[in-house]
Amino acid sequence: KAGVTQTPRYLIKTRGQQVTLSCSPISGHRSVSWYQQTPGQGLQFLFEYFSETQRNKGNFPGRFSGRQFSNSRSEMNVSTLELGDSALYLCASSPGGTGSGGYTFGSGTRLTVV
């Protein structure tokens, strides 16, 4: 069974630009969550999608958005990039439903904003 696939692995963007990251969950998993990981703040929850609907949202500004497609693949978008957005962005998939079970993480996308 293929794991969680995130693309691209590395990205360098300029302040003010926007970026779109992609996540393909494990086949059959319907829930995709996104996290931002930085040395100072650790892993911070961004949002979770289930069956193409945002089910939960963390405390991030509106510049951070996401969506989920009918095949459960998910994208997150960050607009008007700031230097502080430099981080490892991780997505995690789970079967969904009541949210039982663990979450399987992808290897992440390392975003650097210059």
Add this chain to the structure above:
Amino acid sequence: GQQLNQSPQSMFIQEGEDVSMNCTSSSIFNTWLWYKQEPGEGPVLLIALYKAGELTSNGRLTAQFGITRKDSFLNISASIPSDVGIYFCAGRSGGGSNYKLTFGKGTLLTVNP
């Protein structure tokens, strides 16, 4: 918001030693998860705990869900060099479709051969 206090922040041990790390929270969680992250990779689930008081093992790893539901610990016995990495605890709150994971800041483990 909810916060998890994970300790210690880092550990430097000799191969063969046992390791213990823990997480505490001011809030109740209904699930505790322990993950390990290696450089350049995402966190990998080690152990999941679903009931207060539950003690679960996975090879040399043992974790417990605290009775108060506000804490959890992870023990690693007879450490080996490949145990090196960052270990995270995570608590899941809420229920039904309204839940999220809160992560600790991690424990960096270094094992000296």
